[in-house]
Amino acid sequence: DSGVTQTPKHLITATGQRVTLRCSPRSGDLSVYWYQQSLDQGLQFLIQYYNGEERAKGNILERFSAQQFPDLHSELNLSSLELGDSALYFCASSVDRGRGEQYFGPGTRLTVT
């Protein structure tokens, strides 16, 4: 158990809908990262927050947005969902601004039908 929690574990929704994925980092970690992993593909970095502020951005679609709250938990919002958004979404956390190792949550499996 990495200490990172993610909810929900599974999510099934229809195209065009909007969902929110939630992540709580390990105690003491200030950075939260979001990744997307599609079937048979590598981890794609989406976005990173450090202590409430956006620090780095990857290939995150405009339909996706995220934030980190004062209690350091983070939410990833996915809107106007398409079939191609079906994937595992991982949250990771680290104690620093992004230099060190990351600890991954169990992931949320999103299925868009």
Next chain:
Amino acid sequence: GQNIDQPTEMTATEGAIVQINCTYQTSGFNGLFWYQQHAGEAPTFLSYNVLDGLEEKGRFSSFLSRSKGYSYLLLKELQMKDSASYLCAVTLNTGGFKTIFGAGTRLFVKA
């Protein structure tokens, strides 16, 4: 652009040694990580290299050559439970820090 290459699949025998290579072409290199990922599960941290040389951690070792853009992960005394994907990841300093992952090497350990 930023690019990380690693073999797609490897097969090795229980008790043997296997070396998984990773080459990268990036700018702003800040460090290299190896993660293990079992199917459908979260990646777990294995090793970190920031300076050239070998880092040893039990049955796992990782090597880095920054001038060659090359790393390898060495797994000794292979066990069946080592069957997993091994992800090479590079952290870049682009103003903020960003980590990019290779597609992973799927290792099959056979009896």
